[in-house]
Amino acid sequence: xxxxxxxxxxxxxxxxxxxxxxxxxxxxxxxxxxxxxxxxxxxxxxxxxxxxxxxxxxxxxxxxxxxxxxxxxxxxxxxxxxxxxxxxxxxxxxxxxxxxxxxxxxxxxxxxxxxxxxxxxxxxxxxxxxxxxxxxxxxxxxxxxxxxxxxxxxxxxxxxxxxxxxxxxxxxxxxxxxxxxxxxxxxxxxxxxxxxxxxxxxxxxxxxxxxxxxxxxxxxxxxxxxxxxxxxxxxxxxxxxxxxxxxxxxxxxxxxxxxxxxxxxxxxxxxxxxxxxxxxxxxxxxxxxxxxxxxxxxxxxxxxxxxxxxxxxxxxxxxxxxxxxxxxxxxxxxxxxxxxxxxxxxx
Numbered sequence: 001x002x003x004x005x006x007x008x009x010x011x012x013x014x015x016x017x018x019x020x021x022x023x024x025x026x027x028x029x030x031x032x033x034x035x036x037x038x039x040x041x042x043x044x045x046x047x048x049x050x051x052x053x054x055x056x057x058x059x060x061x062x063x064x065x066x067x068x069x070x071x072x073x074x075x076x077x078x079x080x081x082x083x084x085x086x087x088x089x090x091x092x093x094x095x096x097x098x099x100x101x102x103x104x105x106x107x108x109x110x111x112x113x114x115x116x117x118x119x120x121x122x123x124x125x126x127x128x129x130x131x132x133x134x135x136x137x138x139x140x141x142x143x144x145x146x147x148x149x150x151x152x153x154x155x156x157x158x159x160x161x162x163x164x165x166x167x168x169x170x171x172x173x174x175x176x177x178x179x180x181x182x183x184x185x186x187x188x189x190x191x192x193x194x195x196x197x198x199x200x201x202x203x204x205x206x207x208x209x210x211x212x213x214x215x216x217x218x219x220x221x222x223x224x225x226x227x228x229x230x231x232x233x234x235x236x237x238x239x240x241x242x243x244x245x246x247x248x249x250x251x252x253x254x255x256x257x258x259x260x261x262x263x264x265x266x267x268x269x270x271x272x273x274x275x276x277x278x279x280x281x282x283x284x285x286x287x288x289x290x291x292x293x294x295x296x297x298x299x300x301x302x303x304x305x306x307x308x309x310x311x312x313x314x315x316x317x318x319x320x321x322x323x324x325x326x327x328x329x330x331x332x333x334x335x336x337x338x339x340x341x342x343x344x345x346x347x
Contacts, residue, residue, distance in 0.1 A: 016292045019285050023299040027077065030306040034073040037313050038320075040064060075203040075267070076309045076323070077302040078211045080274055082264035084301020085215075086257040087275025088282065088293060089222060092229050093250045094152060096162050100275035101261040102331075104162070105169030106144050107272060110265040112173040112180070113140030115192045119184045133195070134207075137266035144169055145258035149251070198269040198324020200309065207267045214263040218256050219298070225249060226290035233288045271324050273331030274301050280334070304330065 036042045042050075042061065049057045050065035087100035101107055113136035116122050123132045151165040177196070181189055222229070228249050231239040236246050265271065278301035279293075285300075286292040308326040315321055 016286045016289075020292060020295055020299070023296060023303065027299050027302050027306065030303055030310065031073055031077060034076060034306050034309050035065065035069045037310055038064070038069060039318065071203045071205055071208050072200045073306065073309065075200050075208050075211065076305045078208065078215055079200075079264045079268050079271065080278070080301040080303070080305030081298035082211065082215050082218075082260050082301070083271065083275040084278030084282070084297045084304075085219070085222070085294065086261045086264070087301075088279035088297040089229070089253050089257045090275070091279055092232055092290075093253050094162050095232075097280070098163055098276070099166075100273070100279075101141075101265065102270075102272040102275055103170070104144075104148055104166035105173060106141050106148075106258075106261050107265055107270045108170045108173040108177070109144035110137040110141040110262070111196050111270050112177045113137040114195045114266075114269070115177045115180045115184075116140075118191045118195065119180045119188045134266035138262040140173075141262035141265055142258055144173075145254065145261065149254050149258075153247075194322075195269045196324075197322035198271040198327070199322040200268055201320075202267065211263050211267060214260060218260050219294070221256055222253065222294060223290075225253070226294065229253065229290045230288060230293075269324060271305070271327050273327050273334060274305055277330060277334045278304055 032044060032047060035047050036044065042064070046057060046061055047065060050062050051070070054062045054066070083101055090099035090101070090104065091097060114133045117132040117136040121132075123136060147169065148162070148165060152162055177192070181192055184192060228239070228244045231242050231244050232246070232249070239246050261275075279297045281300045282293055282296040286296050305323070305327070308323050308330065312321040312323050312326050315326075
């Protein structure tokens with residue numbers, strides 16, 4: 001009997017490793033497609049030559065790959081993975097299937113911070129004038145995460161309270177942003193709307209490096225607590241009976257996902273539903289075991305945002321649509337399907 005159970009365990013685990021590997025391959029393929037597709041289409045050979053042997057291709061191709069498409073394509077991977085991981089761990093520690101950086105108002109607060117910089121020229125750190133917009137966006141995203149944690153702790157992490165608090169914060173910052181748009185000049189209004197749409201056009205290698213470094217530092221810290229985070233799905237009492245300090249684990253995880261979220265949205269603007277859709281797709285594929293749930297969530301988010309980046313170039317020939325618009329279209333049917341699944345006891 002034990003031998004049969006062991007074989008079954010190895011079969012299930014092997015299937016999950018296969019899913020992780022397959023999704024990794026899919027992420028690489030969609031990354032190559034994102035680099036290849038654009039006003040000037042590139043072949044796979046041209047991409048590889050431009051990346052590994054820039055001197056062997058013409059200067060125009062090298063410029064397109066290195067200065068335009070490669071950093072943007074990589075930023076889509078990094079931001080998609082960051083938002084999906086943040087959403088996955090928010091859902092885990094709050095026990096809320098609707099928890100994500102977008103639905104809990106984090107993206108809206110970052111948008112207000114950016115609008116405050118663009119319209120009023122107000123910086124929360126006067127010494128950071130060169131990066132006033134991302135610094136403001138990061139600060140207000142972190143402020144919202146702190147507020148959400150305070151509310152969650154006071155309400156003993158009630159799922160219903162978290163949803164209501166998130167909606168309240170979402171509408172608060174949307175209203176404040178609308179006020180700034182109302183008093184903005186035409187040029188300022190255009191800049192605010194462009195930022196709020198969410199796009200990857202502002203990506204530079206330096207910004208990519210910052211976002212990537214935070215993602216790479218955060219993943220091992222979360223992976224270290226994979227077993228503890230998995231026990232939270234059993235309930236607080238059972239997790240504590242297994243020796244898990246639930247409150248400390250929640251605080252540590254919330255701080256990490258707050259930094260991860262702030263670093264993701266401060267450079268690219270408001271990008272919705274990746275943090276909601278990615279974790280749910282990962283959960284359907286590999287379940288709640290954080291050893292697999294965490295990497296599959298990251299890969300799902302990366303694939304979704306890279307796919308949205310590709311679609312943004314293909315929907316209207318000759319025009320690149322803001323990526324935030326594409327991800328919003330993803331969210332509508334996903335919300336509807338989530339409501340039906342929850343009614344049937346999905347969560």
